[in-house]
Amino acid sequence: MHAEPTAVLKMLADPTRRALFERLSREGEMTVHALTDPSGVSQPAISKHLGALKHVGLVRGRRDGRETYYRAEPKALAPLIDWISFYSTFWHHRFDRLEALLKRMDP
Amino acid sequence: MHAEPTAVLKMLADPTRRALFERLSREGEMTVHALTDPSGVSQPAISKHLGALKHVGLVRGRRDGRETYYRAEPKALAPLIDWISFYSTFWHHRFDRLEALLKRMDP
């Protein structure tokens, strides 16, 4: 219970990397090529980021011929959600909006 | 709505810094000295981290004589919670465990 969120936080803290995760979350499975296209950075940079995300389980890669399709793995956010959940106890009494925000997450 | 979570994520991604925020969340207002004590790093390092946390609004400092009391400001987590909340829409239909986790956050 409530595992180390450091690795997940590090991954999401970089805007380029978070954009990859967001795009895969929104649009589903995509190739490296499609992800590189509008990213503003080179294909090797994207591959490296995807490798890092994969390493902490935030994405999964499926090789198909010469292409690799990546998909988001939101399960890997569990440590982060656990962390927020755990500390929400301490925040609750002085963060009025928290309750509303948490409700919004589970409508 | 759903502001940039990058700054907040960067702050929490460092273990030393997150430990400060956690400690202030658990134990309430504390001096720099008290925070430095069991941290394993020097007082200037702690002060620098507190300055960074303060800069993004995650803590607030109150000077009292020669001591400075810091407190956590969980309100500043709003961008992060908004981000998770926003993407939960996309995850919800393919992340079964999320629902359970979110329920655990708001029992």
Place this chain on the structure above:
DNA sequence: ACAAACCATAGCCAAATGGTTATTGATCGT
């Protein structure tokens, strides 16, 4: 008055980070 305590700042340094170009390996289309 003055030494000690508390905190912030300055200056420095090693390591980590995020990017690049070049290259390689594999697969596809013609």
Place this chain on the structure above:
DNA sequence: ACGATCAATAACCATTTGGCTATGGTTTGT
């Protein structure tokens, strides 16, 4: 068969980061 495409890796580079020591500025206690 072979040139083109896709992705990963290698090698390199600049910047950022997180730590340190040294110092300075206040405030406190004696």
